[in-house]
Amino acid sequence: MNAVLPNPAGAQKDALALAALARESVASGVERRLLHLRLSALPAGFNRAHHQRQLREALLPLLRPTRARLYDLPNGDLMAVSPPPAEHLETVRATMEKLLGDDPATTACCQELRLPAQAAALLSALEGALGLSQSVAPAPEGRTWMQRPARPAPDQPPRAEDVLAAEAALAPADLSVHQRWQAVCLLRDGGPAPREEWKEQRLSESALLEALLPGMRLEGVPWLRRRLRARMARRTLAQWARPEEMMGFTPRGLTLLPENLMDEEFLRLDAMLGPHRGALTIAFALRDIVADPEAFGLALRFAALRGYRTALDDLDHTDLPLLPPGLFGLDLLKLRFSPALLEQGAPARAALEAALPRDRARLVLVGVESPVAIGWGWQRGIERFQGRLIEQRLSLG
Amino acid sequence: MLGPRTGFTMQINATSAETPPPPSPPRSAALAEALRRCEVGDCAGVLVGGRQPALAAALLEEAANAGDGLVWRPRGGGFWLLGTSPAAAARAARNLDRMGLAPQLLEFPRDLPVLDTAVAQEGGSEPHRPAPPPSLAGLEERAEALPAATALPLSTVWHMRGHQPVLLAQRWGTAPGALLPGMARNWTGHAESLLAARLLRLARGQQWPTGRKASLPLLLDMPWLPTPPDLPRPPPGEGHALVLPLAALPEGAAWAAAAARAGWGLAWWGMGAELAGLMEPGRLPGGDGLVLAPYEGALAQAPGPAPERLVLCGPPSREALALSQHHGFALCHGMGA
Incomplete structure (x- = not known):
């Protein structure tokens, strides 16, 4: 940072660095707060070189002791970037307003932006600063990911562009309310209390999709739903691929779409x-x-190459006849318990037995909510269970 | 990723491309050192193309870290692992090979000419820029507006019997590439579904494609829908089948029942080599109808337990013809196939 006016090449470089920052933030989900000081938009009376120099000289001391960085843009604008919570950016804004007085024409000169939520607005501002667009689109004000403009026609399937907007909204979303951990436990007939083998992070996909595209019917556009689910899985992966997550990494599991394994987030993890x-x-x-x-x-192939354990997730027993022997090369089968299994006649039971992997160590019974489910599993030699009842037993110690 | 709507990166690139590239781009000290090591010899490397770039880069970076080498990404595309130990390079090449990325193992100084050529080309080569993704705006309207002849191609399913080609069926399907070229599976799938919804409407109005041969069964592509919609009556004749994307497999039983009620059989689209076990008799819902797949070497080489049910779709190559005759699977091609 310096207090003299920027040279054009440096400003161009700063603009590109900001564009890269926007992309990185969207890809990784890392948050940044920005304050766009639109000096180029100041009224003529304030827009002289010496005004700009005075403003910079006033602002730099405010930013120097913080982790904020100041970027120069080719049109003379400044962009201060800081990790959250970034209270000092508020100080900068207040200082700017004090310096410029209460002329209404100067009030629009400070624009707050949040990454990754407003990456598109930042890129649009950069395009304007680089002279790539004739008009700079104003950044949406105070819009957070949960307050997206409602579509005029709910109960309609979303269009392709709605899905892109939902993806942009997903990038900064806090997924924690939609995530929960559930253990897979070893529980032997007549054995001691359940022993946790690994923990799985499950995402309430339907609730999250409803939050992203409220009221829209995604059932009719399953490919778009699938696209959003892949994006949601990438967010989880980005959360996991952090050094602090690797500290004390205990056995765990998650559900992915096959294409997620080729995503940068997974490769980082x-x-x-x-x-x-x-x-x-x-x-x-x-x-x-x-x-x-x-x-x-x-x-x-990649999972085998790297030594990951793979599983067929949450299979309904009615889908068992579809499975060829060998489980498509997956290690485990997670079968969903259903009370209908208790009412099967002898032929159906025999067919089910034949369809289950012989090695019962490859089976996990999921959706276990009653002791009946555990009993049904034990009768078939299944000893790994997951579900609400197991969670209760674990919490009872 | 910012998604296809953001054209900013392209615009930045476009402006930077206007300034002429320097005659010889500055090399990083690390690259210069790796090149020097390759010139001295007794080291190895790997060259791999740009398919699955994130994966190729990850595997090569790992080898570079293990074998004290460097990954070079020329502006023209592709990845080079340079100046690493022969063992690390061989391991990386093995891993890339297992992932089907066709690596080329390099030994130095033997392969110096290959590297020299690439380095010399680097100066004059344009930065590799992936083609801008097609716009998604107005996709639904464009799916309706595309000429049927382009978007809803009629292709022919056939196989060789002796030395004679025998026509088995016609497929009235979709050409998602005409709507969204070069996109990832979910977008292509969505494009297929949008176009197939149009097919469904035409079929409900008993509007069949020009060029249809009344003597051949018709295979009609269906959109991926969670429940079967109102199905059209098939045209006169026998053996007609609805083609359901394999993604709808969990709803297959309901679809098979609805198709049978409306007078259609059921065929499947989108098979892959890893799932060939699904073609065992009695496994897929709807009887043992045809199973269609895009032409893929792995499936053509090992067409699974019921090759006579398999139809591989794509332009017929000499290899495809030979394998089709050898294994007994059918081929399907035509405009847009």
Whole structure:
């Protein structure tokens, strides 16, 4: 940072650096606060070189002791960038307003932006600063990801561009309310209390999709729904691929779409996991596998190459006849318990037995909410369980 | 990623491309050192193309870290692992090979000429810029407006019997590439579904494509929908089938029942080599109808337990013809296939 006016090449470089920052922030989900000081938009009386120099000289001391960075833009604007909470940017804004007085023409000169939520607004401002667009679109004011403009026609399937908007809204979203951990436990007939083998992070996809595209009917556009689900999984992966997450990494699992394994977020996690890869169980839903066999083939080969454990996620027992022996090359089958299983006649029971992997260590019974489910599992030699009842037993110690 | 709507990167690139590139781009000290090591010899490298760039880069970076090498990404595309130990390079090449990325193992100084050529080209080569993704704005309207002849192609399913080609069926399908070229699976799938919804409407109005041969069964592509919609009556004749994307497999039983009620059989679209076990008799809902897939080497080489059900779609190559005759699977091509 310096207090003299920027040279054009430096400003061009700063603009490109900001564009890269926007992209990185969107990809990684790392938040940044920005204050766009639109000096180029100041009234003529304030827009002289010496005014700008005075403003910079007033602002720089405010930013110097903080982690904020100041970027010069080719049109003379300044962009201060800071990690959250960035209270000092508020100080900068207040100082600017004090310096410029209460002329209404000067009030629009400070524009707050948040990354990654407003990456598009930042890029638009950069385009304006670089002279690439005739008019600079005003940044949406005070819009957060949950307050997106409602579409005029709810109960309609979303259009392709709605999905892109939802993806942009997803980037900064706090997913924690939609995430929950659930353990897979070993519980032997007559054995001691359930023993946790690994923990899985589950995402309430429907609730999150409803938050992203309120009132829209995604059932009619399953490919778009699938696209958003892949994006949601990438957000989880970005959360996991952080050094602090690697500290004390315990066995865990998550559900991905096959194409997620080729995403940069997964490859970053893969590099970080190193020798701990065997502690990660990656589950795929049948629907996601058959929707993109090519990506599944790649994912399966990569998982085998790296030593990840793989699973077929949450299979309904009515889908068991579809499965060829060998489980498509996956290690585990997670079968969903249903009370209907208790009412099966002898032929159906025999067919089910024949369809289950012989090695029962490859089976996990999920959706366990009653002791009946555990009993049903034990009768079939299943000893790994997941579900609300198991969580209760774990919490009881 | 900012998504296809953001044209900013392209605009930045476009302006930077206007300034002429320097005659010889400055090399980083690390690249210069890696090149020097390759010239001295007794080291190895790997060259791999730009397919699956994130994966290729990750595997090569890992090898570079393990074997004290460097990953060079020329502006023209592709990845080079340079100046690393032969063991690390061989391991990286093996891993890339297992992922089907066709790596080329390099030994130095033997392969110096290959590297020299690439380095010499680097000076004059344009920065590699992926083609801008097609716009998604107005996709739904464009799916309706595209000429049927382009968007809804009629292709022919056939195989060789002896030395004679035998026509088995016609497929009235979709050409998602005409709507959204070069996009990832979910967008292509959505494009397929939008176009197939149009097919469905035409079929409900008993509007069949020009060029249809009344003597051949018709395979009609369906959109991926969670529940079967109102289905049209098939045209006169026998053996007609609805083609359902494999993604709808969990709803297959409901679709099979609805198709049978309306007088259609059921065929499937989108098979892959890893899922060939699904073609075992009795496994897929709707009887043992045809199973269609884009032409893929792995599936053509090992067409699974029921090759006679398999139809590989794509332009017929000499290899495709030979494998089709050898294994007994059918081929499907025509405009847009």
